[in-house]
Amino acid sequence: MKKKIGVVLSGCGVRDGSEIHEAVLTLLAIDRNGAEAVCMAPDMEFPEVNHLTMEETGAKRNVLVESARIARGSIKNIKDVTAAELDAVIFPGGFGAAKNLCDFAVNGADATIQPDVARLIREMAQARKPIGAICIAPALIAATLGKEYAPTVTIGCDADTAAAITKTGSCHQKCPVTDFVVDLQHKIVSTPAYMLATCISETAQGIEKTVKAVLDLI
């Protein structure tokens, strides 16, 4: 039986959803390591950003429907997924992780977490099942688990984001783009990816190592 790795998506595009390269590279690394990706996303609206002008259009899109593009239609509503059916879970980055899955992008350490996302992260932590978090997604994990677990995560080296992570009760650790940080006690693995990367191959290196580290912790 293949290990089942949840991949929580937040839309389809770096400015209003999942960072597409990070999401695809996560799916590739899971498959190449002989595990099975279980894609999921919340069924909720978000403000659309035009990725040519980088401005909000005023229109809304749906996180689950747009995430289905990355998952080629094979995706679940996260409200129907429990930690019991997963061996690990990984959160790719993109602004969607900080704007849709929670509102860290607006409220920092005081972020409100989307309820089903919060439930799944807590279930995974309670079950001591590994959690991977890429790019800005460690801020989501920090905001969800900070007070109770004080996990150690990275977002690379951005001082403001690192300060907000520290304010959640979590610990921020600096990390180069091609590497990752493991919190062995809480089985949380994180990597900076496009928080620092200047090209897709740098992002790929960090994600390949992170996915491997998550699988090794199962």
Added chain:
Amino acid sequence: MKKKIGVVLSGCGVRDGSEIHEAVLTLLAIDRNGAEAVCMAPDMEFPEVNHLTMEETGAKRNVLVESARIARGSIKNIKDVTAAELDAVIFPGGFGAAKNLCDFAVNGADATIQPDVARLIREMAQARKPIGAICIAPALIAATLGKEYAPTVTIGCDADTAAAITKTGSCHQKCPVTDFVVDLQHKIVSTPAYMLATCISETAQGIEKTVKAVLDLI
């Protein structure tokens, strides 16, 4: 100076645009081989498909704007790009290659090609610069160049699509998913990817080899 490889996108999502995995894996392979991707797409509308239900919604999106999601905003209007500034060009698959860049999906061998796409393909062929085509995109190349050049391409082994390719004046060659076909005379490299692939790692294998073969032909 890095070699400049055009990557022609057709939207963002397998059912109405570029196949996202194929596009990202193409960008990764270009970067890993030390070349530079130049993403481009036509500025035109297309009918939106909901990737959860796989049905058309009745709404329109814009090929260039949606392709910008895959390119993280770094993308050109294809009408502003000539073969003179490229060392090679690669077309990822997805229905967008057969519905937006041309209408092969509807009209088969009698397909009309989007004018700037047709111009760039012809310029590349005339300059004997390499062309890569992934998944269904070889049908676009066949429909554009068939009568004049009779290129050899693959789409895997689908009999109906292969017949339509033959009808354009091109030659279809069967090919397994992890391999590729080279037409040395016309410097055209093609691979089946998700025409045959059952998982992302199979797609990746074919695309990595195809990109390498395209670069070797420069």
